[in-house]
């Protein structure tokens with residue numbers, strides 16, 4: 443697989459439930475470089491309830507501290523964030539105030555929800571982001587247990603201009619069989635735009651390396667990988 447650009451990972455060390463040490467982050471990027479990765483967008487969780495110290499400024503500062511060592515791995519990095527859609531998040535997003543946000547390139551923004559409950563305000567929030575000229579990218583919808591296997595609920599979110607990002611490990615069954623089945627169905631239906639690793643630890647690199655896909659799935663992933671490259675350059 444030509445996985446040149448990762449659009450979602452927790453490799454920025456010491457800020458969330460992802461990588462803890464700088465050494466392991468550099469090691470992970472080095473291992474990914476060996477598999478062909480050239481670019482990685484680092485997306486720590488932004489969720490005040492769980493990570494009260496994480497905000498755009500603190501994350502940018504942390505990135506500035508480690509960016510030199512991370513890039514020594516040979517993988518070029520950019521910093522962004524994965525925004526939990528919590529009650530009241532709307533107040534932090536106001537029209538004309540995007541400069542303080544941690545966006546993906548091209549005015550895209552990575553958002554997520556709890557695995558157990560759909561955010562009550564997801565549709566209103568997506569609508570608000572759209573009104574601000576932003577493109578929401580919903581992370582790993584296949585992992586949300588409250589969506590039925592038909593994923594009809596997701597289609598209603600896609601209809602209001604949301605792009606979907608598949609976790610590549612979902613296809614390997616690493617989050618359970620239900621997530622795998624949903625991922626395959628949504629991939630087949632052409633619902634995904636991007637592919638991410640959502641990498642949290644070194645051990646997941648072994649899982650990534652063990653992935654093997656049928657031809658049909660590998661073909662369906664190709665446009666996602668191209669979209670990833672376009673996202674890196676802000677062209678999507």
Ligand SMILES: [Fe+2]
Pocket residue numbers: 450451452524581640
């Ligand atoms: Fe994530």
